[in-house]
Amino acid sequence: MEVSMTEVVNVKNTGLRGVTVADTKISFIDGEKGVLIYRGYRIEDLAEHATFMEVAFLLLNGALPGKNELKTFEKQVMEARQLPGYVFDTFKQWPAGSRPMDVLQAAVPLLAMGDPDVNEDTREANFRMAVRLIARMPAAVAAWHRIRQRLEPLPPDASLPHAENFLWQLHGRKPDPEMATDLDVCLTLHADHTFNASTFACREVVSTRAHMYAGVAAGIGALSGSLHGGANAEVMKMLLELESEKDIPAWVKGRLDKGERIMGMGHAVYKTMDPRARFLKDMAYRLGKKTGQSKWHEISTRIEETALNAFAERGKTDIQPNVDYYSAPVYHIMGIHGDLMTPIFAVSRVAGWCSHIIEEKFAEAQEKPALYRPQAEYVGQYCGLVGCEYEPQETRK
Numbered sequence: 001m002e003v004s005m006t007e008v009v010n011v012k013n014t015g016l017r018g019v020t021v022a023d024t025k026i027s028f029i030d031g032e033k034g035v036l037i038y039r040g041y042r043i044e045d046l047a048e049h050a051t052f053m054e055v056a057f058l059l060l061n062g063a064l065p066g067k068n069e070l071k072t073f074e075k076q077v078m079e080a081r082q083l084p085g086y087v088f089d090t091f092k093q094w095p096a097g098s099r100p101m102d103v104l105q106a107a108v109p110l111l112a113m114g115d116p117d118v119n120e121d122t123r124e125a126n127f128r129m130a131v132r133l134i135a136r137m138p139a140a141v142a143a144w145h146r147i148r149q150r151l152e153p154l155p156p157d158a159s160l161p162h163a164e165n166f167l168w169q170l171h172g173r174k175p176d177p178e179m180a181t182d183l184d185v186c187l188t189l190h191a192d193h194t195f196n197a198s199t200f201a202c203r204e205v206v207s208t209r210a211h212m213y214a215g216v217a218a219g220i221g222a223l224s225g226s227l228h229g230g231a232n233a234e235v236m237k238m239l240l241e242l243e244s245e246k247d248i249p250a251w252v253k254g255r256l257d258k259g260e261r262i263m264g265m266g267h268a269v270y271k272t273m274d275p276r277a278r279f280l281k282d283m284a285y286r287l288g289k290k291t292g293q294s295k296w297h298e299i300s301t302r303i304e305e306t307a308l309n310a311f312a313e314r315g316k317t318d319i320q321p322n323v324d325y326y327s328a329p330v331y332h333i334m335g336i337h338g339d340l341m342t343p344i345f346a347v348s349r350v351a352g353w354c355s356h357i358i359e360e361k362f363a364e365a366q367e368k369p370a371l372y373r374p375q376a377e378y379v380g381q382y383c384g385l386v387g388c389e390y391e392p393q394e395t396r397k
């Protein structure tokens, strides 16, 4: 729809559902069929065959890397893993009870302060900043988790691939390589998702010509909410609460009767099961069996079945598990603390955010960059264009 600058299109108070605000070449969702595509490739295909490094390259560049291109990219990310010393010193000043998402959001401008490219707004400089963010966000999450436990952060291990190195820096022990591969698949599954709230936040911020770090910090803030990435931590709380609950149907009914939501279910775009959730459900089953922790998959599926029946009784058949539902049991089996589940989402989504930031800044899918500037209808106090009469403080009640 072409709209002139003076024409008013009224879509207010709908959370912009169904409103197309930009062109993008990065990802595509068919919400009716449950299909997700990155740069033309089906998510199932990428999760099965590609590494997260390949996917990050694909999102940033629009094509899968050649063998040498991939080696170079992996090396660039690996060499950028080390956090500047002042980041650790700063973290050590912060209250140990701080939420990891707050710490991560605050860490991003800290990283900007040490980035030599932050004042250069070229595509090349933005690509280099993207590489540093992809490399350093996991290091920041791991460092904070160590520091809050009064442990020294661990240096990155150049011999380990991306996900494996993250688990090593987080837990201080070399992970089971198969589990590290599963985490890498999780990173692929979470890497991009069109114009979700956090990606839109990133794009909106950089449309003002703010730098990449400002956009990513905004994205982290948006992701932290429980209706977005924060849902995985809420799902984990629910699984722990229901671990020994005998009457799950009564719990679900009670929640829905009170007008509360079942976290990890429902989606603004998918009207069928999220393809990422299908993948993660199988992973939770396989990992549970392998580690003797099948109960998490069992509880999750019992709640899922009960909730789907309860939704259907209420005439809602389109509320289905989303990516956050089965990522919670998967991360729990991997030994990842509940409050680190959303930061891990960010560690993956940063690849998509940076790709969208570059697309937005350099108008790679549209004619020219445009500053986002929607309107709001004023429904507050109004005394005409002359304004309400100002009453001096002394005479006000």
Ligand SMILES: CC(C)(COP(=O)(O)OP(=O)(O)OC[C@H]1O[C@@H](n2cnc3c(N)ncnc32)[C@H](O)[C@@H]1OP(=O)(O)O)[C@@H](O)C(=O)NCCC(=O)NCCS
Pocket (backbone or CB within 6 Å): 226, 227, 228, 229, 231, 260, 261, 262, 263, 264, 265, 266, 267, 268, 269, 316, 319, 322, 323, 324
């Ligand atoms: C993600 C979410 C906000 C998308 O919602 P949406 O379909 O675009 O629109 P709404 O939020 O208006 O929900 C539509 C209706 O479905 C209900 N609904 C949606 N998700 C629900 C859930 N998980 N549990 C219970 N009811 C739900 C809403 O209460 C609303 O009911 P109403 O019309 O009677 O008021 C929503 O599904 C949700 O809150 N899910 C739980 C949080 C979550 O998992 N977020 C991660 C998303 S990836």
